[in-house]
Amino acid sequence: MSHRPTRVLVLNSGSSSVKYQLLDMRDSSRLAVGLVERIGEQTSRLKHTCLGSGDTREAVGPIADHDAALKAVAEELGRDGLGLDSPELAAIGHRVVHGGMFFTEPTVIDDAVLAEIERLIPVAPLHNPANLTGIRTAQALRPDLPQVAVFDTAFHTTMPESAARYAIDPRIADRYRIRRYGFHGTSHAYVSRATARLLGKTPEEVNVIVLHLGNGASASAVQGGRCVDTSMGLTPLEGLVMGTRSGDLDPAVIFHLARVGEMSMDEIDTLLNKRSGLFGLCGDNDMREIRRRIDEGDEEAELAFDIYIHRLKKYIGAYCAVLGRVDAVAFTAGVGENAAPVREAAVAGLEGLGLAVDPGLNAVRGDEPRLISPAGARVAVAVVPTDEELEIATQTYALVGTGSAPVGNNS
Ligand code: ADP
Secondary structure, three states: OOOOOOEEEEEEEOOOOEEEEEEEOOOOEEEEEEEEEOOOOOOOEEEEEEOOOOOEEEEEOOOOOHHHHHHHHHHHHHHOOOOOOOOOEEEEEEEEOOOOOOOOOOEEOOHHHHHHHHHOHHHOOOHHHHHHHHHHHHHHHOOOOOEEEEEOOHHHHHOOHHHHOOOOOHHHHHHOOOOOOOOOHHHHHHHHHHHHHHOOOOHHHOEEEEEEEOOOEEEEEEEOOEEEEEOOOOOOOOOOOOOOOOOOOOOHHHHHHHHOOOOOHHHHHHHHHHOOHHHHHHOOOOHHHHHHHHHOOOHHHHHHHHHHHHHHHHHHHHHHHHHOOOOEEEEEHHHHHHOHHHHHHHHOOOHHHOOOOOHHHHHOOOOOOEEOOOOOOOOEEEEOOOOHHHHHHHHHHHHHOOOOOOOOOOO
């Protein structure tokens, strides 16, 4: 072959879904995107879009497991001349949710890496098994190709012990690997760097609070390009009010539900992870629907919104204290990028901290990073669209595409 392969396939394997994107790293363009949902059910769905032709194909029917799902994806890519057997493919990048304390950087996958991801299953029982299945299936399809794991936790491994440890007996904590790992790290890394760029600075020069508000939600305090605190902990349950997760609560709520409510641990787990947050409070977890209900005078939706905002504000205040000096607050992900009322409410009354939003700028929609604070504001408030797939592809390609040494999170 006369030139290096430049394409990277990014795979995000969940328990019953696989999301994928094929990128060409010469210009970071997308060649194809898609997802397979409801794997293992009769009504699995594959949706595939080829960006070159603009064609979208959708198929519904049983897809038994991840192996079958990935083969179906490979077939769809093949129909567009983008098959997994293509010599243009440089690597496959996998999103891996839990990398523990061990994986601080994207890592080329070998047997030892697989074994370590497996060892972390007790702290990520839902995510890591699905990620492992995705990796093994991809390896079987292209055994010759480098596969890279990009960890959701990696960006947070720079947190000092004072932020990463819970105030419990360290011997017990260490025995069970209990500490604050944090998640959404790929997004926090990408957005904090993009925010620095928006300010015309390097990541090392700025302190940024990143608010990743999607269905899952987390905040992070990033000091000179390094994460010093984040709101998710041992699992993604801690921190902000989310679509279906409670976020912070008194741990004694769990004892109370077990002892007085006679609920099982699995029932409590489901309650707090799947039936709480905005959904638990008002029956809806989509911010668009909640805003629509508030506009119609729905008090339940309004209280859910107020609880969501109150928690968000507390974290903004806390991270101002953690960072000492804040240069920017960046909103990202589905809610952060689209819900102007959330951004407005989250900083309302925080003028004393140098935070304000210009209503006109806040109302503008767009796909590019943009400032929404008034001119001359002490702290920049920004909307910075996240792109986890591009970040995974970039980190993967940096590891394998150029044949150079691994790059750190701050590159
Ligand atoms: P995840 O990746 O965690 O599934 P996303 O970052 O895609 O989530 O965010 C999804 C959420 O974003 C939706 O549940 C919805 O609450 C919110 N959202 C998406 N679009 C809008 C919009 N136009 N206005 C308000 N909220 C939106």
